[in-house]
Amino acid sequence: MTQRPLASLSPTDAAPRATETSAARLSALRARLVTQAMEVIPRKHLSFGVHAVDGCLPGGGLGLGHLHEIAPEAEGDEPAALGFALALVARRLAEVPGEALLVLAKGHPMPYGHGLAGLGLDPDRLLLFEAGNDLDAYRALEEALRTGTGTSSGGLAAVAGLVDAGLPLIQSRRLHLAGGRTDRLLLVLRPVGADSPNVAATRWRIAAGKALRDRFGCIERPCWRVRLARCRNGRMGDWLLEWDHAAHRFGLAGALAGHPPETGGRGTGPGQP
Template identity: 65%
Template sequence: MERSQDAKLDEDDPRSDRAAALASLRVLMATARTRRDPGTVMPLGIPGLDDRLPGGGLGLGLLHEIAPLAEGDEPAALGFTLALVARHLAQAGGEALLVVAPGHPTPYGHGLSGLGLDPGRILLFEVGSDDEAHLALEEALRAQGLRAVAGLLDAGLPLKQGRRLQRAAEATAPLLLVLRPARADLPNGAATRWRIGGAQGARDRFGCLAHPRWQTHLERCRNGRPGTWLLEWDHAAHRFGLPDALAGHAPAARAGRS
């Protein structure tokens, strides 16, 4: 039986719906297995990129913000977010929670599988507002039973709520991601901020998309260095790489402007 479940909030009665949503989330969390991550970072597997991140990868238990490079790049930003979740689950096992606020499409089984994610390891939780998304994310982090938690927000993450999520994530150090629209530029204390744009993906001999590609901008990195890369995703190997046309040309990244 597939373990993915959806919980939908009804906006007609906010107080009762909020209580019902929390109850549903706790039921979902009861199925998650509590484990500790073996390390403190998740390397992306590209030396020129990981060298710019403190500790050699995305810090676990830290907040990481992802945004489209421009209007119209939302699918690319969502794909990159899900690829990060897929890589972490492939390395660490366990389950992930996706909290989906209005303004974002709900990921579906075939789409998740196409990015290397097992739908049976993904808990989907739909909410009616960003406030409800913030509450659900914090509740999930405090439950300490997930390897990755990602929030798809409609209006971004305020600084106060970002700090609350950071504190809640410290105990078990999951991969913590927040995806926001391009316009929702709020300070939130994130350890890294990524801007993601679409790029023409690699295709197989039949003309089908084989490996998605993204224009990846590390716009801000606490105790690290910004940079820009064209990244390719191998969903079968759960691995990021540089396109063949660029792989032999170093440096593959250029320093971001301060």
């Protein structure tokens, strides 16, 4: 059988073959890119596990690699704000391998092991760094974000900083840029009354809630009045949340214990570390 040379093929013979070949190659390339994206792109959000909260956040949770600001609602709520921040860190560590870094500016008390364990946070997975001032604290946070590749290599899964003043615009931009290259949870806890313009994706205001206690009067589940004061591309909200340290999950107050959610105002029991 004599095979016709390509030059002798009519346009009606060659065009369909070329079209079929191009379509097949394009389809294969798309499939390959989708597969690579599924393998490389890590999870980009940390869910609270509470529909009412996650529904207000773009993507259904806290954006990983984005900067999030946490502050006490009023004087005396500092332990509550710290407890809430550490609960978020504990939830992140429960999902992925690696460690968390907590950077403390001068004047902040050092968390102790028993309090951390009470929040479900393994002290062996928490690195503590004491900085001389806020500037050093921000430098340490930025350096930590630029080091390693995050949870994919078993490195840092979360980075949190405790500062003495507000979160400045310049430092927030630098942290935002450095965090955007990672899949790490990034939190900055600042004191009450230190509001300042910044690029944080969310701003949280935390107060102590009436905690569930056991028959001995000991706190069984920390409880916080949580107010989402700002959320880029999302909605604001106000909730009373409980924390189950064993399951590493949040719940509307009362729901975890099987009784109607609480509707009262502030109480005692900040769930401090």
